[in-house]
Amino acid sequence: MEIQKLTVNDFEPAMALSEYAFQVVMSDEQKEKRRSQFSSQDIWGVYENGQLGAKLHIIPFQTYIHGRSFEMGGIAGVATWPEYRRKGWVAGLLKHALEEMNRNKQSISFLHPFSFGFYRKYGWETYVEFKRYKVPTAHLPSKKATPGTIRRGDPGLSTLKEVYSAYAERYNGTLVRDDARWENSVLVNGTSQKAVYYDEADVAQGYLLYEVKENKFTIKEIIYLNEEARQGLWTFIANHDSMIQEVTLQAPASDTLAFQLDNPRIQQEIVPYFMARIVSVEQFISQYPFASQDSPVQIVLQVEDTHAQWNEGVWQLNVAMNGTASIWKTSEPITDDQTIKVDIQALTAVLMGYRRPTEMARIGRIYGPEAAIKALEQAIPVRETYLLDFF
Structure with a gap:
């Protein structure tokens, strides 16, 4: 088994493997976006007779832990062609990735597993879950008057970043988002509607990233720094009651939305999400x-x-x-x-x-x-x- 670091010259065979393993077909635009990000990732592959047989990406991130920023290696894009499986190549790549992350002082690593049991064998463990809600319109929180205001439209990246950072620091395992993360992943293609809650002093205290489509209000992110902002954002959501039949969202596992509803009998699901490993x-x-x-x-x-x-x-x-x-x-x-x-x-x-x-x-x-x-x-x-x- 020969492990080599991939360069931009290996982009095409690496993307072909990703498309096959993850059963996706990327557009030319998506491929060019991936190409532009390729060199910023630490990508390793296993070769046999000059052919790429398996690969793994280490994406450099930072994560909040007890309000402090830690260097984190995000493992992604782990894939093997079927004819090369059961040879221990992924195990070799994971061991190599641990050595690389240790050398680069990435003291913690996250990944999204296809199998929790598989990655437990190599030292990763579940570290986070979230609560997924489906709320019929008739069950939405009661509308409440708040002293602040909601503004739809693009508030500017700096406003979203400031609110997100203040919120994310309150949890362990959230990502420290740089501008590239916001532009290439969070706000990708500008498909989300945006709404920001401002308090009486005109300071942003919460925001929504959402879509309204086919009678559904899909919340991609709901972030609030205090109870006033939470009530203001949910009142804004409830004001769509004539347009929608249900609201879907995810929240921290401890979220108490159902408890605060007049009728708490809504669909709730706890979803195990990412794994972590001390490097x-x-x-x-x-x-x-x-x-x-x-x-x-x-x-x-x-x-x-x-x-x-x-x-x-x-x-x-x-x-x-x-x-x-x-x-x-x-x-x-x-x-x-x-x-x-x-x-x-x-x-x-x-x-x-x-x-x-x-x-x-x-x-x-x-x-x-x-x-x-x-x-x-x-x-x-x-x-x-x-x-x-x-x-």
């Missing part, structure tokens, strides 16, 4: 903002990671009173009554905030003395995961 335990934890403590905390972690040997081993984690952390591998003898044993999947789920240490201990995903697990529980801030994007 480098040392890099990730060193920049991780733990909760402030009354006194310094010392925790010993025995990490299992068969696909990234630099993570495997026993780590001494020290959390200072202000929440800053230091971590290093230790060769000193450690007894079971001092150590939390955890694989990289469970450690990722816990530090991303998707699952709590005590819960993971209860279901047998981490092991250790009760006092140590309780200390880890108290050290990890509580924050929900969410992701609005797809890649």
